[in-house]
Amino acid sequence: MSLAQAGTATARDDRDERDDDDAPIDPARRSALLQDCSGMVVSQLSGAIAEALKKVGDDLTALALRNRDPAAQQALLDAVTLVRRHHADIEARFREMFADIFARRIHGDDDGPADAPAGGLALVDDSVIEEKIAFDRIIQRARSKLDPDEVLGIRARLGVLAAGDWFDEDNHPAAPEAVFEALRRTLAQLNAEAGVRDALLDAIEPHVSSNLGAIYTTVNERLRSNHVLPRIRPQVVTAKAQARRAKAAQPPAPAPDSAVAAPAADPAIESVPAGEDPFVLLAARLADGTTPARLAAARLLANPASFGAGKSPPAVETGLLDSLHAIQAGCGESGAGGPRLLDEMLEKGRTMGSPLDQLTVEIVSQVFDHLYADRRLPDTIKQQMLRLQVVAVKAALIDRSFFASRRHPMRRLLDEICRAASDPDADVGPDSALVGGVAEIVDWLLASFESDLSVFDDAAMRLDLLLSIESQRRMERDAALARQAERLEALVLAQEQARAEIRARAGESAPAFMVDFLDRSWYRVMAMLRVEDGDAAWRDALACIDALVWSVQPKESPEIPRLASLLPKLIAELNRGLARAGVDKSDQERFFNELLKRHGEVIQRAKVGAAGPASPLPAFGQPAAPPREAVASRPAEPPVSPEIARQLGDLRRGDTLELLEPDGARRRLRISWVSPTRRLFVLTRHPEVARPVERAELARWLATGRVRLADAETAIERTIATIAAGKAGLPA
Known part of the structure; x- marks a missing residue:
């Protein structure tokens, strides 16, 4: 058995028992090493993608020629076209996307792949499942080509740098899942169809996999040389290491299955004295019967330590559970919420349940009361969640950790529904796919759940698949928004550059009316031309400034014919630009009237010999190199704390x-x-x-x-x- 296999079977590094070589890493040094590793992985992977894109065109064309399926053949040819047209765009987008995923995984906040595992087929189109299966196949193929020991090193060492425990095999920052998810999202941003994405990912995989192992080796060597786990020892997970990892997680997650039952630090949670059975304490509080005692009992139920001390809570009364089964069976599709149902469940809890059962029913009912009053939840989702009251009561009675653990199956499902519905970008209209899909899940739970809590895992899988469809809708919308935003930012930068050029070329030598016109109107034309038409149009716009300034400067009599020849072309160029940028007609008229007046004065003075020294006529359309002052720099932003x-x-x-x-x-x-x-x-x-x-x-x-x-x-x-x-x- 290799070191990596041993590590996978038993491993976690208990850093309370490390060698001198494994001394704690200074935060500044940890940050520097993380940045170094991130830059190395992103740079080398981006290079691998760039090289792969140069090669896959021929591979895909050869596959298309051999393929007899017209649809598959077309997908392969479309993939070739996509690579040829968007080669540079794919490289740039992948680099940004992978860097974002890498950073999120380092900090533990990656939202994972947009596609959830297959399951709950009634809620998704077959094509979604097929794409997910194809994607998983690529991941498995890539993973099979990696050296297990190098993978183990990456998981362990990056985990140390992230100030946590070892990463799991599929969620470390440089895992194949992260690489190909970044590629998949990149192709989705370019509106590639599923068949085209699959074909490209399949073709790129061998090129990426062959480089990924070398990247792992390089990173491991770099970290070993910096004394980050120079020797990795597979060890059994200890309760202390588990507790440390849970404490480091953000947000902190309770660990009901932990072997350690430390007193709760939250003053709102009833602590469990060392050596005490939390459920004996809970029964004593309930026997007291007073409001403070019942509140203390509720706090015990909310304390993760109550469920981590090796003690089991009393089971629910069978008669109460049977009566709740009957209530659930009568709910149907019309709903499972409302005051009458709530009163009925509370009455059943009082008459058929133990004091603990009664308290559980009361707390669950209050949970749903608060959900109903929460303004951050849309009404369409509240209506569906209220239908789950009886299901939630049963789940909380069967597994009492509902209030203490985010990992309780029913609570985890409710959390995910709340999280999805609270997203400002979620479509939660009455006829939306999200609300309809949640309603289907609720219908299925009401029909399926009796006492087996695993149905909530199935429901969560159905919800994940539903959310992957919503994520695809959002991704397409975000891609369009990104294009618009990129244009907007380019326009803002171009406007800054335009104003810098205006200040440099006309700031001191041009009359005030002209500087005002250039700074209020012409800069918009310049920015639009630069963003939409490129450098040649930008140079023409700069030439207009030079020509305008020259046209109002003093002239000698021989220069008048040159001025007369220049003006028609200059005025036409100005009119075209101003019209295209939508500059107000009245502003244009005022400027041209003043310009005409000023030209008349220049000509009149030249005729009577009152001109100053001649100035060179700029080559209209080919301006001289801009002065140094014209190099645009962003105005300093106001200082922030x-x-x-x-x-x-x-x-x-x-x-x-x-x-x-x-x-x-x-x-x-x-x-x-x-x-x-x-x-x-x-x-x-x-x-x-x-x-x-x-x-x-x-x-x-x-x-x-x-x-x-x-x-x-x-x-x-x-x-x-x-x-x-x-x-x-x-x-x-």
Whole structure:
């Protein structure tokens, strides 16, 4: 058995028992090594993709010639066309996409692949399943070609640099899943059809896999030479290592199956004294019967330590569970919510259940009361979640860790529904695919769930597949937004450059009316021409400035014919640009009237010999090299505090912000795009909002409190925290 196999079977590095070689890494050095490794992996993989794109065209063409299936043949030919037309774009987009995924995985906040595992076939089209199967096949093929020991080294060493424990095989930052997911998303942004994506991924895989192993070796050598786990020892997972990993996770996740039952640090959670049976304590609180005692019992139920001490809670009363089965069977498709159902369940809990059963039913009912009152959840999703009340009560009675553990199957499902519905970009209209899909899942749970909690895993898989379809819709919309935002940022940069050129060429030598015209109107023409038509049009626009300035300077009599020859071409060029940029007609008229007047004065003075020294006529259409002052530089942004700078630096695509509107309402918006320079952020909300915000403006909003990062907790988590903190009363 290889070292990697041993490590996979038993391994985690318990860093409480490390050698001197494995001493803790200074945070600054850890950050530097992480940056070094990230740059190395991104650069080398991008190079591998670039080389692969040069080679796959011939491979795909050969496959197309051999293939007898017309549809498959067309997909292969379309893939060839895509590579030839968008070679550079694929390289650039992949680099950005993979760098983003790598960083997210390092920090533990990667949202994973957009496609979920196959399952729940009734909710998705067959093509989605087929694409997922093809994608998984590519991943497995790539993984099979990697050296297990090098993979183990990457998992362990990058885990140490991330200040956590070893990464799992499929979620470390440089895993094949990350590489091919970045490629898949890149191709999706280019609107490649599924068959074309599959063909390209399949063709690129051998080229990437052959380089990936070498990249792993290089990174491992670099980290070994920097004394990051120079020797890796496979060890059994210890409770101490598990507890340390759970503590490092953000947000912190309770570990009900942990072997350690440490006292809870949260004052809202009832602690469990060492050596005590938490459920004996809970029974004593319930026997007391007073409101404070019942609240203490509720806190015990919300404490993960209560379920990690090797003790089991009392089972639910069979009669109560049978009565809830009957209530669920009568719900049908019309719903499983409402006051009458709630009253019926509470009555069953009082008359047929134990005190613990009664408390559980009461707390679940309060959870749904809070969900109903939560304004951040759309009503369409609330209606579906309320139908799950009886299912949630049964699940909480069968597995009492519902309130203590985010990993409880039913709670995990509710959390995911809340998270999806709270996304500002989610389409939660009554007829939307998301709401319809959630309704189907609810129908299926009402029909299927009796006492086997594994049905919630199936439901979660169905939800994942549903969300992958929603993610595809969003990805297509985001790609269009990105193109618009990229153009907008290019336009802003070009406008800055245009104004810098105007200041350099006309700032001191041109009359005030001309400088005003250039700075208010012509800069827009220049920027538009540069972005849409390129450098040649930009040079023509610069030539117009030079010619305009020359035209109003003093002339000698022999220069008048040259001025007369220049003006028609100059005026025509100006008119074309101004019309194309949509400059106001009245502004144009005022400028040309003043220009005509000034030209008359220049000509009159030249005739009477009152001109100054002659100035050279610029070569219209071929301006001289710009003066040094014309090189545009971005005006310095207002200084921001270190804290605001940190907040800006932490913002990532996909984050949700809460924006305070002038009417006092807070609106949730999603960061759908961040420019490579981080100067422009696009905030969106389905269906109508796409709001570009410059960095300086966003900094002002953060500093004044107008915008803030939205709470990452789901509605379920907020509700349970409220109940555990005693802010929701329990009847005595």
